[in-house]
Amino acid sequence: MYVKTDHDGFRYGVHHVEAAAEELVLWTKRGPKWQEAERACVEAMSGKVSPQQARDAFEEAPNEEGMLFPD
Numbered sequence: 001m002y003v004k005t006d007h008d009g010f011r012y013g014v015h016h017v018e019a020a021a022e023e024l025v026l027w028t029k030r031g032p033k034w035q036e037a038e039r040a041c042v043e044a045m046s047g048k049v050s051p052q053q054a055r056d057a058f059e060e061a062p063n064e065e066g067m068l069f070p071d
Contacts, residue, residue: 002069003062011069017044017051020058033057033064 002011003023014020021041027034040057043049062068 001059001062003067004069014058017041017054020054021045024058024061027061027065027067029065029067031064033060037061 001014003014004010005012006026012019012023014023020037024034024038024041030038037054037058037060040049040054044051044054
């Protein structure tokens, strides 16, 4: 999944849980979906949930926060 960066026209490809967690902390908007994604990433890194569960949560956050890079 690709998300926006702070540089216009550039995108960042998120391909694993650690990258998702690193990207989330850079976002200034932090609504409910961001919070769910952040929690899921932390739990996935500690083995409490699967990477797929973290991915599912992360996929919702860019839409809510306006960070999804358009195709």
